[in-house]
Amino acid sequence: xxxxxxxxxxxxxxxxxxxxxxxxxxxxxxxxxxxxxxxxxxxxxxxxxxxxxxxxxxxxxxxxxxxxxxxxxxxxxxxxxxxxxxxxxxxxxxxxxxxxxxxxxxxxxxxxxxxxxxxxxxxxxxxxxxxxxxxxxxxxxxxxxxxxxxxxxxxxxxxxxxxxxxxxxxxxxxxxxxxxxxxxxxxxxxxxxxxxxxxxxxxxxxxxxxxxxxxxxxxxxxxxxxxxxxxxxxxxxxxxxxxxxxxxxxxxxxxxxxxxxxxxxxxxxxxx
Amino acid sequence: xxxxxxxxxxxxxxxxxxxxxxxxxxxxxxxxxxxxxxxxxxxxxxxxxxxxxxxxxxxxxxxxxxxxxxxxxxxxxxxxxxxxxxxxxxxxxxxxxxxxxxxxxxxxxxxxxxxxxxxxxxxxxxxxxxxxxxxxxxxxxxxxxxxxxxxxxxxxxxxxxxxxxxxxxxxxxxxxxxxxxxxxxxxxxxxxxxxxxxxxxxxxxxxxxxxxxxxxxxxxxxxxxxxxxxxxxxxxxxxxxxxxxxxxxxxxxxxxxxxxxxxxxxxxxxxxxxxxxxxxxxxxxxxxxxxxxxxxxxxxxxxxxxxxxxxxxxxxxxxxxxxxxxxxxxxxxxxxxxxxxxxxxxxxxxxxxxxxxxxxxxxxxxxxxxxxxxxxxxxxxxxxxxxxxxxxxxxxxxxxxxxxxxxxxxxxxxxxxxxxxx
Numbered sequence: 001x002x003x004x005x006x007x008x009x010x011x012x013x014x015x016x017x018x019x020x021x022x023x024x025x026x027x028x029x030x031x032x033x034x035x036x037x038x039x040x041x042x043x044x045x046x047x048x049x050x051x052x053x054x055x056x057x058x059x060x061x062x063x064x065x066x067x068x069x070x071x072x073x074x075x076x077x078x079x080x081x082x083x084x085x086x087x088x089x090x091x092x093x094x095x096x097x098x099x100x101x102x103x104x105x106x107x108x109x110x111x112x113x114x115x116x117x118x119x120x121x122x123x124x125x126x127x128x129x130x131x132x133x134x135x136x137x138x139x140x141x142x143x144x145x146x147x148x149x150x151x152x153x154x155x156x157x158x159x160x161x162x163x164x165x166x167x168x169x170x171x172x173x174x175x176x177x178x179x180x181x182x183x184x185x186x187x188x189x190x191x192x193x194x195x196x197x198x199x200x201x202x203x204x205x206x207x208x209x210x211x212x213x214x215x216x217x218x219x220x221x222x223x224x225x226x227x228x229x230x231x232x233x234x235x236x237x238x239x240x241x242x243x244x245x246x247x248x249x250x251x252x253x254x255x256x257x258x259x260x261x262x263x264x265x266x267x268x269x270x271x272x
Numbered sequence: 273x274x275x276x277x278x279x280x281x282x283x284x285x286x287x288x289x290x291x292x293x294x295x296x297x298x299x300x301x302x303x304x305x306x307x308x309x310x311x312x313x314x315x316x317x318x319x320x321x322x323x324x325x326x327x328x329x330x331x332x333x334x335x336x337x338x339x340x341x342x343x344x345x346x347x348x349x350x351x352x353x354x355x356x357x358x359x360x361x362x363x364x365x366x367x368x369x370x371x372x373x374x375x376x377x378x379x380x381x382x383x384x385x386x387x388x389x390x391x392x393x394x395x396x397x398x399x400x401x402x403x404x405x406x407x408x409x410x411x412x413x414x415x416x417x418x419x420x421x422x423x424x425x426x427x428x429x430x431x432x433x434x435x436x437x438x439x440x441x442x443x444x445x446x447x448x449x450x451x452x453x454x455x456x457x458x459x460x461x462x463x464x465x466x467x468x469x470x471x472x473x474x475x476x477x478x479x480x481x482x483x484x485x486x487x488x489x490x491x492x493x494x495x496x497x498x499x500x501x502x503x504x505x506x507x508x509x510x511x512x513x514x515x516x517x518x519x520x521x522x523x524x525x526x527x528x529x530x531x532x533x534x535x536x537x538x539x540x541x542x543x544x545x546x547x548x549x550x551x552x553x554x555x556x557x558x559x560x561x562x563x564x565x566x567x568x569x570x571x572x573x574x575x576x577x578x579x580x581x582x583x584x585x586x587x588x589x590x591x592x593x594x595x596x597x598x599x600x601x602x603x604x605x606x607x608x609x610x611x612x613x614x615x616x617x618x619x620x621x622x623x624x625x626x627x628x629x630x631x632x633x634x635x636x637x638x639x640x641x642x643x644x645x646x647x648x649x650x651x652x653x654x655x656x657x658x659x660x661x662x663x664x665x666x667x668x669x670x671x672x673x674x675x676x677x678x679x680x681x682x683x684x685x686x687x688x689x690x691x692x693x694x
Contacts, residue, residue, distance in 0.1 A: 027593075028428050159448065160563060162575045164582045169434060173451035174546065240544045241567040 004048055005107035009100070011041025012072075016100040019092035023167040031089075042076055045103070049073060052111070059129030061136070065109035070133075072102035074140035078184070082144055086180055088172040094147030127202035134195030135220075141188030142227075142248075142255045148181035149248030156242055178240060181248045189227045196220060216258065223254040273609060274314075275414060276335050277369035278342040278361060279326030282383050285360035287322075293350050293357070295320040297400065303349055304404040312341045315408040317401040317415070319376065321393045323383055328373055330410040335365040371602045373414060377422040379432065380594055386432040386587045391422045413612060414605070421601045428597065431590040434583035438466060439473040441579045442550050446474060446518055449546050449569060457481040458501075459516035461509060461530065462523035463491045466552045470520050475499050483516065485509040487523065514538040519549045521557045529557040532565075539565055552576070610675040617684050618668050624687045625660045 018034035021027075049069060052060035060066040079095045082088065155171045158164055171177070199217075200210050211217065230247040233239045239247070280290065295303055300318050307316040307327065315330040327346065331338020343361065347354045364372050375381045377394045398415045401407045407415070426432055435444045443453075450456055456479045460467050463486040471482060482501025486492035489503065496503045504512050513519070513534060523529055530549065539547065546567040551558040556572055563570045571579070633651065643651075667683045674681035 155448070159445070159569050162571065162578060164579065168448075169430065169586060171448075173447055174449045175451035241546060243544075243566070 004044055005103075008041045008044045008048070009103055009107055011037035011044070012096065012100040012103050015041070015092070016096040019096040023090060023093050023170045038076075042073075045069070045073055045076075058125060059133065061129065061132040063109075063111070065106050065111050067136070068102045068109065069106035071136050071139060072099045072106065074137050075099050075102070075143060078137070078140040078144045082180055082184065086172065086176055088148070088151075088176060088180060090151060090167065090170045090172060091144070091147055091180070093167075094150065095144070098143070121205075124202065124205055127198055127205060131195055131198035131202055134191050134198060138188045138191035138195055139255050139259060141184045141191060142252050145181045145184035145188060145248040146252035148177045148184065149245035149252075152177035152181065152245035153242065153249070156245070174241070178244065181245060182234065185227065185248055185251070186231060189224075189231055192220075192224055192227065196224060219254070219258045223251070223258055226254055227251050273366045273606065274330045274332045274335070274338075274410060275328070275366065275369045276331050276338045276342065277326060277328050277364040277372055278339055278346070279319075279324060280357070280360045280362065281324040281326075281381060284362060285357075289357065289360055290322070290325060292352070293325045293346065294322075295325070297396070300397075300400050301404040304401055304406045306349070307342075307345050308406045309341070312337050315411040316406045317397055317411055319394060319397040321390070324376070324381075326372075326376065328369070328411065328414070330408065339363045339365065367602055367606055370414065370605055371598060373418050374421045374598045374601060375595075377418040378425040378594055378598060379422070380425075380591055380598070384436055385584075385591050386436075388426075388432055391419070391426075394422070395419060409612070409615075410609070413609065417601070417605050417608075421598060424601070425594045425597055429590040429593045431587055431594055433590075434586045436580050436583050436587070438552065438576050438580070439469040441576050441583070442470045442518075442520070443473045443477045445550070445569070445571060445579070446479075446548055447477070449548050450517065453478040453480075455480055456517040457483065457515050458518045458520065459509070459512065460484045460486075460492075460495065461519060461521040461557070462486055462553065463495045464522040464552075467520050467522040468495060470550065470552070471495070471499060474518060479518070483509075483512055485512075510534055514541045517545070517547065519547070519558075521549065521551045522553045523557050524553070525557055526555060527557075528559045530559065530562070532559045532561045535559075535562040535568060536565060539568060550576070607676050610678065611672050614668075614671045614675050614681075617671060617681075618664075621667055621671075621684055621687060622660055622664050624691055625664055626656065628691065629656045629659060 014037040015034045018030050022031060022034075049060050049066075052066060052069075056062075061070050075095055076099060079091065082091065151171050152174055155168065155174055155177065158168050159174075172180075199220075203212065204210050230239075230244070230251055234244050234247075280293070282290070285293075295318055300320065303318060304316055307313060307318070307329070312333050313329045313331055317328045319326040319328070325346075327342050329338060329342060331341070343354055343358075343363075346352075347357065372381070377391055379386050379388070379390045382390050394415075398407070398419075401411070435441050446453055446456070453474065458471055458474050458479050458481065460471055460482065463484055475482060482496065482499045483504060484492040484496045484501055485504045485506050485508075486495075487506050489505070492503045495501070513530075514537075519530065521530060535547070535549075544567050546569065549558050549562065549568070549570045551570065551572045554573060558570060558572070560570065560572070562568050630652075633656065671681040671683060
């Protein structure tokens with residue numbers, strides 16, 4: 001772990017701690033400190049990704065270190081986008097601890113500069129970057145939808161049972177949670193659609209076939225169908241509120257399986 | 273530090289006592305003029321609300337004498353023997369008095385901790401004293417700081433965030449569910465006083481539409497008119513029920529007026545948009561079983577009370593953070609006040625130096641030879657003030673540092689001696 005990662009992790013650690021302690025009390029000083037730490041770490045993080053890409057001459061999305069680093073970077077982008085429209089500071093408590101964990105994984109894992117096999121043309125390189133990048137962004141968006149869904153469920157429970165815990169006072173309204181969850185899920189679905197499409201085209205360009213029949217492909221398409229059904233029933237059958245929030249949580253469980261589990265199910269993705 | 277404070281509040285004195293001692297806004301100017309005698313009490317201010325009577329003053333001639341004068345004044349003004357109020361009065365001086373003023377302005381000393389009115393009342397009291405001409409250097413600094421401390425407490429803690437009255441809790445619950453109330457419809461079933469208060473708060477918070485239904489139509493119409501809402505007859509309110517996002521029920525009925533099946537049907541046509549029902553009637557008018565329906569939230573009087581309790585606890589917790597802020601601010605203020613105390617000495621140092629310089633100029637004027645008016649004026653108005661500023665600067669710094677450490681700088685005495693030697 002080099003100095004750069006040390007700086008990145010220190011900043012994210014501050015953010016993660018503040019995101020949780022900030023739930024129980026309003027402390028503007030700590031809030032400013034966390035924002036400053038976020039700005040420094042995020043900049044350093046971006047620099048690392050750019051440097052990694054330049055050093056290896058490819059999109060930094062190939063080995064596990066790069067995937068963790070890029071996914072945590074995507075989470076911050078997704079969080080910042082949401083924060084632009086909604087005042088939902090409590091969302092941090094879900095996002096920042098995960099960012100810290102992913103960044104720690106990236107910091108600990110050894111880096112490689114290996115190129116995936118069989119990449120010959122620049123078209124393939126670009127397609128691969130687009131495919132992996134879009135899918136990572138979609139996972140980040142699904143995570144935000146999951147976090148907002150969880151906030152909805154927690155708050156809905158508290159309102160129903162009339163038991164108001166510490167974090168009740170910091171959670172955004174049910175309506176806001178619902179809106180964040182739905183918009184993130186829709187954005188994630190769009191990104192996943194484009195990401196899968198890019199993957200299919202890339203597969204065709206490289207191997208001449210659209211479909212390898214690997215578990216991760218099956219699982220991704222399954223995840224895609226589930227999100228399609230959730231969004232569809234929400235729009236057409238008025239599936240708002242609690243059920244939509246539960247669906248965003250279930251959907252994200254599938255994402256976790258796609259992301260981590262498939263590797264251990266026996267089959268490798270092209271570069272697992 | 274010459275600040276003193278004498279007063280009583282809702283904890284130390286019963287309401288009859290506070291009533292007897294209170295000053296209304298008409299009598300307060302008169303009282304202030306009598307309070308300040310420019311001898312024992314130099315500056316004064318009276319904060320009088322339904323929960324407290326407090327007199328803040330500066331007493332340069334001695335804190336105990338000042339406090340005694342405040343007591344005598346209060347007894348004299350209200351014609352009460354001091355023996356009967358002594359037990360209810362608290363006396364504070366120095367840092368303790370400053371802390372008390374900060375706590376009062378920040379609403380930490382209020383009956384409902386964090387209530388926002390007290391700051392306005394403190395500002396009014398300050399304004400009255402300014403108009404009466406009883407505010408000077410010390411109290412103006414104290415009150416300006418108290419107001420900014422109160423703002424700081426409000427911004428940096430959540431002390432006034434969580435509502436502690438039934439109608440404001442209704443608004444909070446509505447905002448927790450709907451976020452923005454702008455396009456939300458409020459239905460009042462029964463038009464009692466509590467319902468009216470809740471409706472008033474909800475409309476003030478941005479709700480756009482009000483529908484009132486009541487057994488006696490006149491009362492419903494009166495309320496609807498007041499808030500620009502509509503009226504439906506009590507028999508027909510089930511028809512408009514699905515339109516409502518927030519239902520406030522307060523009829524005198526002995527049985528459920530809003531039943532489980534009604535709400536279930538309404539929720540179907542609302543396409544699962546959430547519904548908030550607040551039942552402030554005893555016995556209850558809304559079937560508690562509706563709680564089990566998805567996206568339906570029901571609160572009865574006991575629930576609202578428990579929300580109020582929870583919010584009060586939350587405020588107590590925030591009050592601890594506020595106390596820490598105040599402790600820090602008191603220290604800052606005392607340091608500031610000590611450096612403020614050297615103000616007159618600074619003026620005197622500069623004056624002494626300037627007098628010495630002018631005397632020297634006079635003595636040596638001939639040696640400077642022939643000077644025209646312009647040159648002469650430049651020496652007087654530019655050179656000497658510049659020298660005085662330069663020479664006095666380290667002395668002032670020394671005085672300020674000594675003052676901050678609570679010591680007295682001997683520089684001024686030395687200068688005075690030097691002048692006498694001349």
